[in-house]
Amino acid sequence: MQRETTGILLRNGNPQGDPTTASRCGARTRLGVPCRAPAMANGRCRMHGGKSTGPRTPQGLEALQKAHLKHGRYSAQSIALRRYLRRLLANSHATLERL
Numbered sequence: 001m002q003r004e005t006t007g008i009l010l011r012n013g014n015p016q017g018d019p020t021t022a023s024r025c026g027a028r029t030r031l032g033v034p035c036r037a038p039a040m041a042n043g044r045c046r047m048h049g050g051k052s053t054g055p056r057t058p059q060g061l062e063a064l065q066k067a068h069l070k071h072g073r074y075s076a077q078s079i080a081l082r083r084y085l086r087r088l089l090a091n092s093h094a095t096l097e098r099l
């Protein structure tokens, strides 16, 4: 069966063509045989390292952290602030006891 390639572009920058003819991933699977999933640009499939491996620039890392921050309650800064305030309160009580 011959598929005709049209001028229509696929979404998300995906390449055109027949996915069944794409090169294979080849990573060793838990069954001990090479992975047969279609490989991505770096030669591995989506499950074996083909997808993004994380931010590459400090700006990218910042954008990622910003996108995942919900309220900041457990950020290092907030934890340190609460710790400081608790110590301050405890010291105040101790001081008042001495008076």
Ligand SMILES: [Zn+2]
Pocket (backbone or CB within 6 Å): 025, 026, 027, 035, 036, 037, 044, 045, 046, 047, 048
């Ligand atoms: Zn694979």
